Amino acid sequence: MKKFGLIGHPLSHSFSQKFFTEKFNKENITDCTYQNFSIPSINDISIILQSEPDLKGLNITIPYKEQIIPFLNFKNDVVEQINACNCIKIVDGKLYGYNTDVVGFEISLKKKLKPYHKQALILGTGGASKAVQYVMKKLGIGYSLVSRKPSVNDMLSYKDLNESIIVSHLLIINTSPVGMYPNAEAYPEIPYGAITPQHYLFDLIYNPGKTTFLKKGEYQGAAIENGLEMLVLQAEESWRIWNQGSPIS
DSSP states (O other): OOOEEEEEEEETSSSSHHHHHHHHHHHHHHSSEEEEEOSSSSGGGGHHHOOOTEEEEEEEEEEETTTTTTSSSSEEEEHHHHHOOOOEEEEEEEEEOOHHHHHHHHHHHHTTTTTTEEEEEEEEEEEHHHHHHHHHHHOEEEEEEEEEEEESSOOOGGOOOHHHHHHOOOEEEESSSTTTTTTTTTTOOGGGGOTTTTTTTEEOOOOOSEEEEEEHHHHHEEEEEOOHHHHHHHHHHHHHHSSSSSOOO
């Protein structure tokens, strides 16, 4: 029996286990299982790897997409560039790191992207943000990072955001967990009154399906998208990686 799983903390409302269990049932895949591994410290991954010798692949979620890097034996080009990993293929005890967030996000984002979406605000600076930044660079979209605790000079705080900044950044992407279930009423503190019908608000959160961030944008006439399609696409990309031939070297 081949085992796959998800590492993060907490995992009480995880998408991945339900998705892969349903996928296995639907596609009559009888030799695979998918399990959640909620670990309080990334160092506990060593215990999981020792106790689960049949593990063939792992997804990595909050808060370990960056913390997992030192445990990888090999990294593909994307992981090398952004220093964030959300997918691991295990071969002969070696961990091969990939990032499938970039694939899911790019495909989902482009469906509503317009030529005038030339500047973006990226809310949050964690592992998911790094995947979004990679896609922005790939698509030639300029961006500014927004953080509660700016760590570099060109990073904005939420207090810095004003009408002028919102008007000049027609793409706003929330990569932070603000607004995620069960704190669904929370939302990033930005000047929503300055949002226009030309704006495009993308929230990586998928539960709830329409966060307060997205509701406020929609009220102003903006295009909106949540993270569900991105999540499905990155999961399918993980499955493809786990079942492809030779891993990266």
